[in-house]
Amino acid sequence: MATPVIVEAVRTPIGRRGGWLSGLKAVELLRLVQVEVIRRAGIEPAEVGQIIGGCVTQAGEQSLNVTRNAxxxxxxxxxxxxxTVDTSCGSAQQANHLISALIAADVIxxxxxxxxxxxxRVPIGVNLYQGPGHYKTRDYPWDDPPKSQFGGAERIARREGLSRADLDGYGLLSQRRAARAWAQGRFAAEVVPVDVRGGDPVPGAPAVVDRDQGVRETTPEGLAAIAPAIPDGLHTAGTISQVSDGAAAVLWMSRDRALALGLRPRAILRHQAVVGADPYFLLDGPIEATRTVLGRASLKIGDIDRYEINEAFAAVVLAWRNAYDADLDRLNVSGGAIxxxxxxxxxxxxxxVTALHELERTDGTLALVAMCCGGSLGTAAILERC
Structure with missing residues (x-):
């Protein structure tokens, strides 16, 4: 079997809903990172065997195979x-799983x-509506947005005994870590600036976006003053992932091909997993997927240098931490989706992309990336730096 290796990995800055990147279509964002990984590697574009991209709401401007259109x-x-694949929030992680597997199988x-x-531009759920108050998947409550995801997060919070203060505390930590990461220049190598002048005009947007827009000054008092996202809930806009625009890409090669081209292999996937989770809690996927991927890789949680657990809701991350007694100092050290x-x-x-650059920054070896996904799924991968 061939050994798949990562050669390049980049992302755009992330824009807020209606913010700096909202004047660009999805194809414009995605083609930017597709081209950038090729440019950085210096390879001929025609040598790429396949491209697989993730996209969740495949409607309107994001329909009809947005990866190919980009x-x-x-x-x-x-x-x-x-x-283009859809594994809900884990779509782009699954795209990486699939490209890596195609190389290992000697297909490309x-x-x-x-x-x-x-x-x-393409709001979540627009491909589900059949009319006011009606969803195509209405018979399946775990896919009835947005009630199911908020409800699942609240059930997890109460199961874990998490308080509003616990969740607010994590939201504050995420913001402070992201601000520190930007101040220290941690994202400079992974972010490709986006020239937005060719898109639809967005009032107040800079000509070139080179920073994540969601990072903001946050205080405990400010978080405590935010109303719950649902009645009697514990989560607020300060402890839930931000609605955003952005793109990311990873260039994979067989190790032999990379070396033949004079390129440096930077990382491999030690193992990967996509699993199902209990639909009642909906968002326990990271817990289940982590258990699976650690077993497949014959590793323990303490063997991992960095954990990137997607911050869909603060309770999801804190529940994962509780399940594995994980070291908070290794968890989402540069912020996350919140x-x-x-x-x-x-x-x-x-x-x-972020996990790879963080391992390189700190001379680490192993990173765990895990996500909760709609439809009661979880994705996980262990990234090993070469």
Whole structure:
């Protein structure tokens, strides 16, 4: 079997809903990172065997295989094929799983795994509506947005004995860590600036966006003053992932091909997993997926240097931490979806991009990336730096 390795990994900054990146279509965001990983590696675009991208709300501007449309819009060789997958929030992580597996199976020797979501332009759930108050999946309560996800997060919080103060405390930590990461320049190597002048005008947007827009000054008093997201709930806008726009991409190769091209293998997937979780709690996927991937890799949680657990809701991350007694100092050390944002179809790749750069920054070896996903799913991967 060939050994799949990561050669390049980049992401756009993440914009708020209606914010700096909202004037660009999803294809414009996604093609930027597709082109950037090729540019950084210095390879011929036609050498890419396949591209697989993640996108959750595949409707309107994000429909009809947005990954292929993004590639065609680059003007690069049309012979490179592309597919779009939907594993809910884990879509771009699953795209990386699939490209890695295709290389290991000797189907291709170069591939791009990526993801995109423009939640400003294609709001979550628009592909589910049949009319006011009606959803296509109404018979399945775990897929009835947004009630099910908020309800699942609240059930997890109460099961774990988490208080409003506990959740607010984590939201504050996420924002402070993200602000510190930007101040220290941690994201400089992974973020590709986005020129927004060619898109629809967005009042107040800079000409070139080079920072995550969701990071903000936060205080305990400010968080405590925010109303609950649902009646009698514990979560607020300060402890839930931000609705966002963004894209990310990872360039994979077989180790032999990378070395033949004079490129440095940077990381491998030690193992990967996609699992189902209890629909009553809906968002326990990271707990279940972590258990599976650690077992497959014959590792313990203490063996891992960094944990990137998607911050869909504060309770999801704190429940995962409780389940594994994980070291908070290794967990989402540069912030997460609460502070940086969560463009659904891009976040799985964004987490891998950030995990790789964090391992390189700290001379670490292993990172765990795990996500909760709609439909009661969980994704997890163990990234091992070469």
């Amino acid at each position: 590639w065609l819009s680059t003007g690069l060789p049309w012979s490179v094929p592309a597919s 020797d170069i591939g791009i795994a990526c993801g995109v979501e423009s939640m400003s 502070s940086l944002g969560h463009p659904l179809g891009a976040s799985g790749a964004r987490l891998l």
